[in-house]
Amino acid sequence: MRLSIPGLGLLAGLLCLATPPAMADGWNLFDGGKLLATGGVSQVEGAGGGGIANWALITGYGTRDGVGLNVHYTAVLLPDYALQSPGISVGLWDRLELSYAWQAFDTQNTGAQLGLGAGYAFHQNIFGAKLKLVGDAVYDQDDWLPQISVGLQHKENDRGAVIAAVGGKGSVGTDYYVSASKLFLAESLLVNATLRETKANQFGILGFGGDKHDDYSSQFEGSAAYLFSKRFAVGAELRTKPSNLSIAHEGAAWDLFAAYFFSKNLSLTAAYADLGNIVIHNGQRGAYLSLQAGL
Amino acid sequence: MKGIGMKNALRIVSIGLLLSAAPAFAENSLYDEMGGKTGMDHLVDASVDRYLADPRIKDIFDESNIDRIRAELKDQFCMVAEGPCEYKGHDMTAAHRGLHLTNANFNALVEDLQLAMDAQGISFPVQNRFLARLAPMQHLVVSK
Numbered sequence: 001m002r003l004s005i006p007g008l009g010l011l012a013g014l015l016c017l018a019t020p021p022a023m024a025d026g027w028n029l030f031d032g033g034k035l036l037a038t039g040g041v042s043q044v045e046g047a048g049g050g051g052i053a054n055w056a057l058i059t060g061y062g063t064r065d066g067v068g069l070n071v072h073y074t075a076v077l078l079p080d081y082a083l084q085s086p087g088i089s090v091g092l093w094d095r096l097e098l099s100y101a102w103q104a105f106d107t108q109n110t111g112a113q114l115g116l117g118a119g120y121a122f123h124q125n126i127f128g129a130k131l132k133l134v135g136d137a138v139y140d141q142d143d144w145l146p147q148i149s150v151g152l153q154h155k156e157n158d159r160g161a162v163i164a165a166v167g168g169k170g171s172v173g174t175d176y177y178v179s180a181s182k183l184f185l186a187e188s189l190l191v192n193a194t195l196r197e198t199k200a201n202q203f204g205i206l207g208f209g210g211d212k213h214d215d216y217s218s219q220f221e222g223s224a225a226y227l228f229s230k231r232f233a234v235g236a237e238l239r240t241k242p243s244n245l246s247i248a249h250e251g252a253a254w255d256l257f258a259a260y261f262f263s264k265n266l267s268l269t270a271a272y273a274d275l276g277n278i279v280i281h282n283g284q285r286g287a288y289l290s291l292q293a294g295l
Numbered sequence: 296m297k298g299i300g301m302k303n304a305l306r307i308v309s310i311g312l313l314l315s316a317a318p319a320f321a322e323n324s325l326y327d328e329m330g331g332k333t334g335m336d337h338l339v340d341a342s343v344d345r346y347l348a349d350p351r352i353k354d355i356f357d358e359s360n361i362d363r364i365r366a367e368l369k370d371q372f373c374m375v376a377e378g379p380c381e382y383k384g385h386d387m388t389a390a391h392r393g394l395h396l397t398n399a400n401f402n403a404l405v406e407d408l409q410l411a412m413d414a415q416g417i418s419f420p421v422q423n424r425f426l427a428r429l430a431p432m433q434h435l436v437v438s439k
Binding site: 028031032033034035036063064065066094136138139140141142143185186187188227228229230 | 399400402403405406409419420423424426427428431433439
């Protein structure tokens with residue numbers, strides 16, 4: 001795996017920015033007041049969530065009186081490809097989340113097989129916003145209503161010509177979603193479900209829309225996590241995706257993950273992920289690793 | 296007519312005995328799993344000690360009668376865990392009125408309680424069953 005210098009540079013820069021500023025006495029902007037793990041980790045597109053699946057929870061540890069900020073670095077190491085993604089996200093008053101992630105998808109030797117050149121990479125900027133509408137996943141233990149949020153992820157891919165050559169219809173796309181999260185605290189179980197309207201091929205890495213299908217379709221992503229302790233959760237995720245391109249059938253992705261929260265400032269997520277077929281290669285199963293640091 | 300026969304009669308009696316004994320095998324109450332009266336009282340004292348030492352929340356108790364808080368919490372925790380107690384203290388909204396408690400304050404109380412439960416060896420699943428009953432009080436306690 002090639003290390004991405006812009007990515008690491010961005011992460012280092014953001015970590016420097018993340019040094020707490022001087023606080024006014026008695027009022028702490030970065031209040032870090034949420035309970036451990038309830039800020040989630042950073043999902044693959046940068047939003048607060050799990051790994052490949054989104055959550056309705058607002059990222060970070062700011063309560064409704066504060067702000068939470070975090071940076072993350074995610075790597076997905078597959079047999080024939082590698083994805084790296086640094087990102088930053090902010091949770092404002094436990095109500096609004098704004099996120100940015102940069103993805104680099106390295107085609108490694110597959111690039112040569114496809115005539116693009118070995119190590120050819122697709123890049124995406126992903127800008128996200130999420131708004132909490134109703135419910136509180138943690139406190140509302142006496143209510144069946146989950147926490148519900150709506151959001152969008154706007155994606156800009158830099159490889160329009162290649163995307164067009166494989167049958168993709170655009171290099172820019174926006175996903176819209178509604179997410180529901182519920183903590184069944186007495187059972188130590190967190191459940192998440194998201195309905196996503198999307199045209200993205202392989203999360204947008206192969207563009208948006210295709211020769212086979214060029215409309216939005218409704219896709220599902222869900223996850224369940226069992227809490228073994230305050231710090232440690234294990235679970236599974238599933239995410240369906242549209243199959244818009246005639247060059248290859250795109251199927252659902254799933255993973256089994258474990259997340260460890262060292263503190264509210266640092267967490268590590270590791271997963272065994274199955275992304276299925278990606279263009280000419282089947283069986284893209286490998287390791288998903290994500291480190292998140294925040295305030 | 297030989298009636299139901301000895302073997303069958305024994306079967307019925309054994310089933311009857313099993314059924315009548317069943318409550319003894321039922322899951323222990325949360326109160327028992329948290330150590331009964333001794334355990335719950337100790338938990339309250341240990342938690343309050345942590346509250347008073349926690350820089351995030353200790354000021355909240357400046358004007359409080361700590362002994363009364365301990366006594367009322369003991370009744371309340373016992374009742375929440377379905378122990379043989381009745382909480383006769385102030386209602387939650389009234390008890391916290393004017394304190395202007397934030398979510399961060401509430402969560403600090405939870406975190407200290409979790410540490411006290413850890414120290415007492417209460418298992419994480421049992422802790423969560425208890426916390427699930429306390430969590431909705433956020434709506435009554437947090438006023439800011």
